[in-house]
Amino acid sequence: MDQKRILMNGSNHLMIQWDELMLGGLGAICAGFFTNPLDVIKTRIQLQGELKARGHYTVHYRNVFHAFYQMARNESFISLQKGLVPAIWYQFIMNGCRFGLYQVCDNLRLTRNEHGDVIFYRSIICGVGSGIVGSFLGSPFYLIKTHLQSQSESHIAVGHQHKHSSMTAGFRTIFVQNGIKGLWRGSVASITRVSVGGSIQLTSFATVKTFLDKKNWIDVNSWYGTLLSSMIGSCFVVVSMTPFDVVSTRLYNQPVDPKTGRGQLYRGIPDCMIKIFRTEGILGFYKGFGASFLRLGPHTVLSIFFWQLLRKEYLLYLKQEQTLS
Structure with missing residues (x-):
């Protein structure tokens, strides 16, 4: 694994450290394995009662703990790891780019700045930019992950199967x-979701760490120290990210016209947000908030921790190698 590769273009020099991308991806994979069951629960709850007013649909999953019980009882404990393979690939690609870049x-x-303090707006720009790249590249895996996680027994099914x-x-x-275009359906929503959450996650982590x-x-x-910085940062992520997470899940999972490739429920992000607000109210954007909180908190902590x-x-290993040579 190369430590550095210098790409030269005229007077511009761009340094890409491939090891940083790999380390970011591996850290996210470790976290993803532990938090995927909560991601499955989150997806199910976000799809429950889609475009229906409260009280006009069957509630299969009353809360996170009831959802665990329902899935274990009606499917199996293994079903809690549905979509794990594409979830792992998504975490590796998306967070490898996001953390690494x-x-x-x-x-x-x-x-x-010159004193080593985090400059807020620069950190936001870098966080958003790295999140956009990772989210776009990993979008096909997120699409399949959502489809597999929502699949369930017919009597507790929610959303399109x-x-x-x-x-x-x-x-x-x-x-x-x-x-090939169909594999990137919903990628704009995912980019928005990750840009908001990722910029806040990385910026808050760096700011808190510098402060401490x-x-x-x-x-x-x-x-x-890493654990504390991650926990504080995760609180901001959950509140800001959940509405975009709900919209992203709905757009990814909606049925598609096989001839045109267009979604049959939503035309895009604005249309999805308007329909959710009109039918489900403002609380519709926070469906699965409990699952999101229980997942995003540990996932943020574990991702950054690993x-x-x-x-x-790895840096210690490189230092030892340099000393020996």
Whole structure:
């Protein structure tokens, strides 16, 4: 794994550190394995009562704990890991880019001033930019993940049921029906979702970590310093990200016209938001909030925790290698 690759274009020099992308992806994979069951629950609850007023649909999942019980009772405990394979691929690609590219920006001092303090607007720009790249590249995996997670027994089914037998079968079906463009359906919503959540997550983490470091209250490079910084940052992510998460799930999972490739329920993000507000009210945007909170909190903590832990060990390894050579 190369430490650096310099791409030269005239007088411009762009440094890409592929190891940062790999470490970011591996950290997200570790987190994704533990939090995928909550992601499945979140998806089910967000699709429950789609475009129906409160009280006019059957509530299969009353809350996170009831959803766990329903799935284990009517399907199996293994069903809690539905969509794990595309979820792992998505985490690796999306967060590999998001964490890795953000760290490259931080390494290049693009997010900080001459005193080493985080510059808020620069950190936001770098967080949004890295999130956009990762979300777009990983969008096909998020699409299949959503389809597989929503599949369930008919008597507790919510949302449209796509009936894919596996990740590869899902890719094949969508490609045959709608071509390569169909694999990126809903990517704009995903980009919006990740841009909002990712910029806040990374910026809040870096800001909190810098603040704690200046105060010398704890060792911010220790596991508990990383954990504390991640936990504080995750609180901001959940509140800001959930409405965009609901819209993203609805757009990805909606049925598609096999001839035109267009969604049969929503024409896009504005249309989806208007229809949710008119039929489900403002609370419709916060369906699955409990599951989102229980998932995003630990996922934010674990993603950044594993990412920082792997970076620390990898940099130590490089230092030892340099000393030996």
